[in-house]
Amino acid sequence: MKAAPLSTFGRSLQSASHTAYLRQLQAAQNVLVRRVQSAVPAAQVRWRYHLVVDGFAVVLPRSELGALAQVPGVDKVWPNVRYHALRDTAGSPGQIGADKLWGPAFASAGNGMKIGIIDDGLEATHPYFNPSGYTYPAGFPKGQTQYTTPKVIVQRTFAPPATTYKYANTPFDPTESFHATHVAGIAAGVYGTNASGTAISGVAPNAYLGNYKALTIPTPNFGLDGNSAEIAAAIEAAVADGMNVINLSLGEPEVEPSRDLVVQAIDGAAAAGVVPVVAAGNDFDDFGYGSVSSPGSAPDAITVAAVTSADTIADFSSAGPTPVSLGMKPDISAPGVNVLSSLPASQGTWGLLSGTSMATPAIAGAAALLKERHPEWTVAQIKSALVQTGDPVHSPSGSEVLPLREGGGVADLARADVPLLFATPTGLSFARLAPGQTVARTVELSDAGGGAGDWAVTVQTQTGSGTLAVPPTITAPATLTVTATGGATAGDTAGFVILTRGTDVRHIPFWFQTSIPRLATESRPLLSRAGTYHSTTKGGPSKISTYRYPTGGDVTYGGPERAFRVVVKQAPANIGVVVLSGRATPHVTFDGAEDHLAGYTALPLDVNPYRAAYGQAVPVAGVVLPLAGAYDLVFDTRSSADAGPFTFRYWVNDVTPPRLRVTVSGRTVVVHATDAGSGVDPSSVVVTFDGHALTTKLTGSTLRIRAAKGRHTVAITASDYQETKNMEDVAPILPNTATLRTTVRIR
Numbered sequence: 001m002k003a004a005p006l007s008t009f010g011r012s013l014q015s016a017s018h019t020a021y022l023r024q025l026q027a028a029q030n031v032l033v034r035r036v037q038s039a040v041p042a043a044q045v046r047w048r049y050h051l052v053v054d055g056f057a058v059v060l061p062r063s064e065l066g067a068l069a070q071v072p073g074v075d076k077v078w079p080n081v082r083y084h085a086l087r088d089t090a091g092s093p094g095q096i097g098a099d100k101l102w103g104p105a106f107a108s109a110g111n112g113m114k115i116g117i118i119d120d121g122l123e124a125t126h127p128y129f130n131p132s133g134y135t136y137p138a139g140f141p142k143g144q145t146q147y148t149t150p151k152v153i154v155q156r157t158f159a160p161p162a163t164t165y166k167y168a169n170t171p172f173d174p175t176e177s178f179h180a181t182h183v184a185g186i187a188a189g190v191y192g193t194n195a196s197g198t199a200i201s202g203v204a205p206n207a208y209l210g211n212y213k214a215l216t217i218p219t220p221n222f223g224l225d226g227n228s229a230e231i232a233a234a235i236e237a238a239v240a241d242g243m244n245v246i247n248l249s250l251g252e253p254e255v256e257p258s259r260d261l262v263v264q265a266i267d268g269a270a271a272a273g274v275v276p277v278v279a280a281g282n283d284f285d286d287f288g289y290g291s292v293s294s295p296g297s298a299p300d301a302i303t304v305a306a307v308t309s310a311d312t313i314a315d316f317s318s319a320g321p322t323p324v325s326l327g328m329k330p331d332i333s334a335p336g337v338n339v340l341s342s343l344p345a346s347q348g349t350w351g352l353l354s355g356t357s358m359a360t361p362a363i364a365g366a367a368a369l370l371k372e373r374h375p376e377w378t379v380a381q382i383k384s385a386l387v388q389t390g391d392p393v394h395s396p397s398g399s400e401v402l403p404l405r406e407g408g409g410v411a412d413l414a415r416a417d418v419p420l421l422f423a424t425p426t427g428l429s430f431a432r433l434a435p436g437q438t439v440a441r442t443v444e445l446s447d448a449g450g451g452a453g454d455w456a457v458t459v460q461t462q463t464g465s466g467t468l469a470v471p472p473t474i475t476a477p478a479t480l481t482v483t484a485t486g487g488a489t490a491g492d493t494a495g496f497v498i499l500t501r502g503t504d505v506r507h508i509p510f511w512f513q514t515s516i517p518r519l520a521t522e523s524r525p526l527l528s529r530a531g532t533y534h535s536t537t538k539g540g541p542s543k544i545s546t547y548r549y550p551t552g553g554d555v556t557y558g559g560p561e562r563a564f565r566v567v568v569k570q571a572p573a574n575i576g577v578v579v580l581s582g583r584a585t586p587h588v589t590f591d592g593a594e595d596h597l598a599g600y601t602a603l604p605l606d607v608n609p610y611r612a613a614y615g616q617a618v619p620v621a622g623v624v625l626p627l628a629g630a631y632d633l634v635f636d637t638r639s640s641a642d643a644g645p646f647t648f649r650y651w652v653n654d655v656t657p658p659r660l661r662v663t664v665s666g667r668t669v670v671v672h673a674t675d676a677g678s679g680v681d682p683s684s685v686v687v688t689f690d691g692h693a694l695t696t697k698l699t700g701s702t703l704r705i706r707a708a709k710g711r712h713t714v715a716i717t718a719s720d721y722q723e724t725k726n727m728e729d730v731a732p733i734l735p736n737t738a739t740l741r742t743t744v745r746i747r
Contacts, residue, residue: 028286028615032073039071040064072555095309095335096362097413098203101369106191110204112137113368114153115187116238116246116274117361118231119180120224121172121213124152126181127349128189128202128342129209137208142241147171147211151190154210154241158230160217168216176224177213178344182353183249184209185342187361188368195350200340203365204372210243215250219733222610226250227731232265238274244371245275247364249357251293252728253600253607254324255625259571260729263298270300270379275371277302277364279356280330281318283550286615287600289404289492290549291318292329294729299425302367302383303329303407305393306336306359311410313393313401317356320404321429321511323549324599328429328511330407332386333393334362366411373417380424385448387426388506389415402462402494403427403509420451421476421499423508428497430512432596433466433486443480443497443508451476456500460507464493466514474499487514490595513595518543520592524565524632530651535562537584537635538643544594544636547587552603557585559637564650565591566633568626572653573730576601576622576678577633578721582646584635586621591630598623598631606724610733613683613724622725651678654722657738662714664744669712671703675720684719684737709746716740 036043042061068074093099102109114137122129124147134150141148143156147170159168167173188209189202214234215226231250238246246269257263266276278301281293296303296318306314314337320329336359343351363386370382377385390409392400400406407427424444433439445451457470457480465487474480482497491514496507522541527533540560547557562584568575577586587594588602597603601622606613623631633650637643654677663670671687673680680701687694689705690712696703705714716739723736 027613031616032071035071035073036068040067043068093201093203093362093365096203096366096411098366098369100414101373101417106206108369108373109191110188110207110365110368110372113204113207113245113372114210114243115204115207115364115368116154116210116212116241116243117180117184117187118212118214118234118238118246118248119183119250120215121157121170121177122152122180122184122209122211123172123177123342123344124149124155124211126185126342126344128185128193128195130190130193134208139242144171152209152211154212156211156234156237157213157216158226158234160227160230163217165217171211171213173216173224174344174346176218178347179249179357180211180213181344182341182351183247183357183361184211186339186358187247187365189342195340198340203362204368207365207368210238210241212238219610225733228261232261235262235265235269239269239272243274245277245364245367247361248276248278248295249355249360251279251281251296254292254294254297254322255599255729256627257297257325258627259625260294262295266295266298267300273379275302275367275379275382276300277304277360277367279303279360280305282316282355283318284405285316287318288551289319290321290323290551292320292322293318296329297322297325297327299327300379302363302386303331304356304360304363305330305333305406306354306356307333307393307410308337309335311391311393312396313405314354316354317405321549323597326429326431326549326596328403328427328509330405331383331426332363332390332407333410334359334366363411366413366416369413370416381422381448384422384424384426385416385419386411388421388423388508389419400462402492403496404492404494404511408507408509418450419448419506420504421455421506422446422448423506426508428482428508428510430484430510432513432515432593433484435486435488435514435516437486438483440481440483443482445474445480446477453501458498458500459495460498461493461495463495464491464514465489466493466512468493468495468497468510470497482510484510484512486512490514490516515593515595517593517595519563519589519594519632519634522563524563526565526567527633527650532580532647532649534645534647535635536643536645537562537637538645540643544634547589547594547597547603549595549597550600550603552605557636557638559639559641560643561634561636563632563634565630566650567630568628568652570628572626573655574622574624574722574725575626575631575650575652576620576654576722576725577648577650578678579619579635580647580649580679582644583642584637584646584648586619586648587634587636588621588623589632589634591632594634598626600727601725608724608726609728611723618724620721620724622722624725624727624729649679649721651722654678654720654736657736658718658720660716660718660738660740662716662740662742662744664746667706667746669705669707669714669744669746671705671714671716672701673698673703673716673718674701678721678736681719681721681723684717684723686717688715689713707746711743711745713743714741
């Protein structure tokens with residue numbers, strides 16, 4: 001995987017390395033602008049917002065406000081309001097109660113704790129990491145010791161082999177590194193540091209830092225990236241070095257967890273006694289529920305959502321369940337909007353950034369505080385102490401959000417320090433249940449100190465028609481049996497199991513989906529081989545109108561569909577389907593379940609963040625790193641008017657780019673582009689002839705250029721359809737894109 005910092009996709013906007021995010025945002029906004037202008041012809045777009053918010057200002061008659069609010073994709077219409085100046089203090093350790101744990105004379109402010117920052121390399125000489133008063137702990141420094149300080153006690157880099165980039169093997173890249181510096185400051189910046197007139201502190205200000213630079217290679221216009229092998233190596237090194245906590249403010253869309261190396265490494269770190277804290281992701285705006293990313297999908301990670309300074313959920317903060325594995329995530333929330341922390345001197349020394357990237361180190365610092373104060377606690381117990389004691393997170397309207405967005409709520413460290421009970425697991429997912437189906441799960445409740453005795457047990461259901469049954473009381477320590485029953489109508493059921501004893505209240509988040517799939521009732525002929533097929537949606541059933549997870553904007557398909565079944569053998573790199581003609585829209589689901597898409601790539605969107613078309617609709621769907629088993633290819637239509645014949649191509653394991661060659665026939669230069677897998681994507685083909693870009697497109701597999709006598713230069717770039725599905729799980733960048741530069745002579 002090429003795991004860029006999550007805030008690159010969210011709200012982190014301080015350097016030129018974020019231009020790719022801006023390009024992605026621009027493309028997504030262009031789609032919405034066209035929708036607005038189509039629905040409200042009088043609307044005029046006045047301003048575009050790319051940096052401080054994701055949106056645009058629209059001038060229109062007041063009478064059209066209702067129509068504007070109904071445009072698909074318009075999340076909220078804000079009025080034009082005059083403001084007076086206020087100071088934003090989001091991200092203060094006081095918001096999660098960290099200062100209450102520091103003790104007199106900072107006796108328990110992270111002393112002796114070591115937090116490993118696995119990221120793009122931090123600037124150890126930053127004033128927020130002033131080493132005055134620190135001494136190296138026994139056995140340190142480690143790594144590239146010429147760069148260490150008594151505060152930043154480890155310096156390691158994890159560059160891929162054979163790289164020639166000059167800063168790949170240095171712990172800080174003076175041209176590209178920025179993210180880790182901000183993250184590390186939130187976790188363990190020195191108390192009372194002057195940040196341009198404001199005194200700030202990290203959550204665990206006395207903790208040591210380890211710098212594990214696993215994002216090392218610059219991607220054009222995209223900042224530093226790292227692959228799964230290097231990230232896993234960084235996790236391994238952090239465990240070996242004796243880090244108590246590791247912070248990963250990075251991510252990628254979830255794939256099958258058993259095929260995700262970093263997920264496995266995260267769970268391995270937890271098993272070794274190191275607390276892994278991981279960002280949930282910044283995709284809610286685009287993908288809705290089912291947008292928690294990897295490795296935040298790791299069961300043993302503490303996965304962090306983001307809130308504002310008023311404990312309101314951040315609009316970008318990704319939501320559960322995990323889209324492929326349907327796990328209960330995120331686990332906990334922390335401040336992640338406009339957080340003031342350190343930046344490299346070249347980028348202004350201090351700055352406000354937003355993202356779950358910023359919320360995550362607040363919890364990493366919190367875990368370090370709890371570990372110092374309770375050295376006997378296990379990783380699972382630290383996680384439970386945080387999750388079971390969180391405070392409610394609210395929506396902008398004031399109601400409490402679902403646990404799929406907040407997990408256990410905003411961390412409350414004063415309460416987490418005295419959790420009374422530990423719960424294993426900390427949250428419950430019952431995944432998909434049929435109406436009336438019952439499934440029981442158990443939660444081990446153990447005494448965390450003062451928690452033994454009788455507790456009342458109730459259920460707070462926030463949404464859904466399903467039910468949860470619990471005993472009315474339980475005497476801890478004990479095993480709590482929780483039974484979920486699918487409801488009468490399809491949809492999410494979510495809320496909390498509430499444990500009450502006097503004024504003490506603890507909670508366990510839960511979720512399940514009442515699943516009434518209609519796809520399983522349709523005819524789904526088996527496709528026994530890859531290739532090109534012809535079909536029609538005309539006369540097909542019209543049983544399916546929506547697909548999830550992720551929700552992907554909740555687009556409705558009101559017309560007829562056709563479905564085909566495929567069986568994946570062994571473990572290919574990918575499978576996919578493209579509609580070559582007709583008006584059918586493809587999706588890929590798990591066997592018979594339109595309410596369980598096979599991840600982000602199963603949506604008809606370009607999900608490759610390195611392409612200019614990222615986020616745009618494409619007639620392509622697929623699965624990256626699928627597990628062996630049955631999947632359905634569903635071709636749906638938005639309305640009956642779209643029904644009719646269509647042609648599609650199905651492929652398995654396309655890991656090679658198109659084949660490009662140039663021939664000369666008389667006075668004509670012929671460009672050939674062929675691909676035996678998913679097929680050449682005509683929209684991706686760019687041909688430059690003698691330095692001038694051509695507008696001519698492929699006809700079949702060729703493009704012809706009339707040329708004068710003499711020598712000519714030809715440059716060609718072409719991708720196949722699989723490239724639209726290569727997320728950050730796929731290395732190298734753009735593996736299904738070919739480039740050819742050559743010269744020809746016309747005689």
